[in-house]
Amino acid sequence: MLELNRKPLRSYLLAGLLGVVTATVVLPVAPAWAQVRTLPDFTDLVDQVGPSVVNIRTIEKVKASGAGSVDEQMLEFFRRFGIPVPPNMPRAPRPDRGQPQPDEEQPRGVGSGFILTGDGFVMTNAHVVEGADEVIVTLTDKREFKAKIIGADKRSDVAVVKIEASGLPAVKIGDINRLKVGEWVMAIGSPFGLENTVTAGIVSAKQRDTGDYLSFIQTDVAINPGNSGGPLINMRGEVVGINSQIYSRSGGFQGISFSIPIDEATRVSDQLRSSGRVTRGRIGVQIDQVSKEVAESIGLGSPRGALVRGVEAGAPAEKAGVEAGDIIIKFDGKQIEKSSDLPRMVGNVKPGTKAVVTVFRRGATRDLPVVIAEVEAEKPLRKASSPEAKPPVAGPAQALGLVVSDLPDAQKKELKIKGGVRVDSAEGGAARAGLREGDVIVAIANSEITTVKEFEAALAKIDKSKPVNVLFRRGELAQFVLIRPAR
Template sequence: MIRLNLKSLFACVLSATVVATASTAMLPLSPAFAQVRALPDFTDLVEQVGPSVVNIRTLEKVNPRQGQPDQIDPDMLEFFRRFGLPIPNIPNIPNGPRQTPPPGHGQNPNPEEQPRGVGSGFILTSDGMIMTNAHVVDGADEVLVTLTDQREFKARIIGADKRSDVAVVKIEATGLPAVKVGDVSRLKVGEWVMAIGSPFGLENSVTAGIVSAKQRDTGDYLPFIQTDVAINPGNSGGPLINMRGEVVGINSQIYSRSGGSMGISFSIPIDEAVRVSEQLRATGRVTRGRIGVQIEQVSKEVAESIGLGKPYGALVRGVETGGPADKAGVEAGDIIIRFDGKKVEKSSDLPRMVGSTKPGVKSSLTVFRRGASKDLTVTIAEIEAEKTAAKTPEKTPKATESKMAQSMGLDLSDLTDAVKKELKIKGGVRVNAAIGLAARAGLREGDVILSVANVAVTHVAGFEKVVAELDKSKPVNILFRRGDWAQYTVIRLTP
C-alpha cells in the first residue's frame, strides 16, 4: 500500500516551480514580447484640445411653400450632400430636387432661415479666427458657431478656397483657447492620432486611430493624410491631433460605399491649410501660380526608352502659346524633372509646387529633352481659366515615299512652311495613315512626329535615316503631336 505524503509532494512541486521560473527568467525576451507597448491614453489630449473644437451650423434663406412636408434633418442633409447620396424629393432642400407647387399655391415673400448643414472647426487664434472646410460653409447665408461652454456666436466668413477645401470664419470673442499647430513632416505612418468633431451633430465626439499613409494623392489639389480614424458626416472641418496635442490636419473626406465610416479617412495637412488660411485672412482669396503646360504621368516604358531610367517627372503634352513655359523655352515632349531645385516625383507634384509659388516669382525648371537635362528659368503667372486648344490643321502635303516608315506601318509626308508656322514648330513629319505596328502604338492620321529615339526629325528623309540606324531589337520611342498636345509612344520593331 502506497501512502501519499502531502507535505513532501507540496515541497517537490514548489521546488520545480521555482526552478522553472528561474530558468524562464534567464531566457532572453522574444521580439514579440520586446515590442509590446501599452495602448495610448487620450484623456489628457481631450482635456487639452477639446475646448478648442467648435460645432458649426449653417442656415440658408428659403421661401416656404404652403402645405409642404416637414424639412429633412440638417444632420442627415449633410450626410446626403457630402457623400454623394440621393437627396429625398422634399421641397426647399439645398442642392436637392425641387417640387413645383400646385396651382394656387404661391410663395411667401418673406424668406425664412432653414437649417442647411452641420460641421466642425477649431479655434486658430484667441481672437476668434476659426478654421474649417470650405464645403461646410459653402452656400450658407448664416454661420453659427457653438463653443464647448455652450456659448453661440454668429460667424463671418473671411474666405473659402474650394480647391483646397479650406475656409476661415471669424467670431467676435477674445481669450479663446487656440490650438497648437504641429509639424506634418514629423508625422509618421503608424503613429496614433485622434479626431474631435460633431458627427451627425453629436458635439465633441472623440475617435482615434493611426496614420495609414502620407502624401496620398486622391486627385485633389493637395496631398492628403490617410488614417483609419472613424470620420462621419459632421466631422468635416474638425482637427486631426497627434499625441503631443498638436493639430496636424483638417478632417475632410472619407472613402465609403455606404456613406458611413469604412476605416479610410483623409485629412488636409495642416501646413498646407495654414498657408491657404494666411492668404484668406490677408485678402479673402487665394492666388496660385501657373506656368501654362498640359502634363501627364511618365510611364515606365517611356522612361526606359528615352533614357530617363526611373519613371518620374511630368511629361509636357502641350505648351500654352505665349504662356510662361513657352517664353521660358519649354517644349512639348519635355519631361519636367525639377522645379526650384526640388525633384518632381510624379506629375501631380508639379501643379502643387507651381501653385504654391507666388505669381511674379522667377523659378528654375530642369527638363529632360532628347536624352539630356536642360535648365530653364520661368516667371510664374497667376492661375486662370484654361484656354481652348486649337484644332489640328487639315492641310495634307504630298506624301513622300519612305521604305522604313512603310515597314512600321506609316505613310508620311513633309510639313509645309505654312503648317509649321501654324503649329509653331521647326520641323516634323505628318502621318497620312497608320496601320500595323504604328496603329497598335496609337498613331493615327493627322499626327505629327517630332522625334524618333530622342532624335528630332524635320523631314521624311531625316526620319528614314534615324530609323535605318536603330537597333531593331530594342523598343523605339516616338514623340508625336496631336492637335496642341504632345505625347510619347513606343513601337517594337521586332516581336
C-alpha cells in the same frame, strides 16, 4: 588570494574577511521591440483639445415654392401611404394664396471646425461653407455665434470663418515633418450631427496623392459626414491635419480617410486672413506621368519628373523655352519625383518670382529661367486645324504600321512647332501604341524630326527588333508612346 575572473554579464564580490565568493548575474536588457506596449489613453487629449473644436451649421435661403413647403409635401406623403406622422415633425403654416412669400431658410449641412486664434478665427473645409447664406458656429459650452466667411479656397478645400468672441481656447499647431506612419492620431468632430464625437486610429500613409495642389495624410480614423473640417490631433495634443475626405463605396466610413496636412492648410489660411483669397504660381504647362518604359527608352533611367504634354501660348514656360515632350526633372533645384510634385512646388511660389526649370530633352538636361505667373482660369485647348491634303508617303515607316506625310505650314503655325510628320494612317504596332490619323510625330528614338526625309533617316538607324519611342502631338498636347515590333 582569489583571482577575479571577469566574464561578461558576471561580477565577483569578496565577502569581508571570510573570503566567501558570491556571483551576481546581470540579465541583458530586452530590446525595444520586445518591450510590452500599452494602448494609448486619449482622455487627457480630449480634455486639452476638445474645447477648441466647434460645430458648424450652414443655412441656405431658398425661394418659397408655390406647390407647398417641404413640410407640407412630407405630410401629404405620410397621409397618402398611411404612415403615422412623426410627433416631432414641424408643421409649416399654409400660406395665403396670391401673397408673395419670403425666402425660406433651410438647413444646408453640418460640419466641424477648430479655433485658430483666441479672437475668433476658425478653420474648416471650403466645402462645409460653400453656398451657405448663413454660418452658425457652436462652441462646446453651447454658445452660438453667427460667423462671417473670411475666405474659402476650393483647390485646397480650406476655409476660414470669424466669430465675434475673445478669450477662446485656440489649438496648438503641430510639425507635419515629425508625423510618422504608424503613430496614433485622434479626430474630434460632429459626424451625422453628433457633436464632440471622438475617434482614433493610426497614420496609414503620408503624401497620398488625391489632388492637384495637396498630398494628403491617410489614416484609419473613423471619419463620416459631419467630421469634415475637424482637426486631426497627434498624441502631443497638436493639430496635424484637417479631416477632409473619405474613400467609400457606401457613403460611410470604410477604414480609409484623408486629412489636409496642417502646414499646407496654415499657408492657405494665412493668405485668406490677410487678403481673403489665395494666390498661386503657374508656368503654363499641361503635364503627365513618366512611365517606366518611356523613361528607359529615352535614357532618363528611372520614371521621374513631369512629362510636358502641352505648353500654353504666351505662358512663362513658353517664354522660357520649355517644349512639349520635355520632362521637367527639377524646379528651382528641387527634384521632381512624380508629376504631381510640380504644380505644388510652382503653386507655393509667389507670382513674379524668378525660378529655374531643369528639363530633360533628347538625352540631355538644360536649365531654363522662368518668371512665375499667377494662377488664372484654365483656357480651353485649341484643336488642330484641318491640314492641307498632301499625298501620303510610304516607305520604311510602313514597317511600324505608319503612313506619314510632311506637315503643312498652316499646321506648323497652328501648333507652334518647327516641323514634324503627319500620321495619315496607323495600323499594326502604331495603332496598338495609340497613334491615329491626324497625330503629328515630332521625334522618334530621341531624334527630332521636321520632315518625312528626316523621319525615314532616323527610322533607318533604329533596331527594328526593339520597341521605339515616339513623341507626338495631338492638338496642343504631346505624349510619348512605344511602338513594339510585331511578333
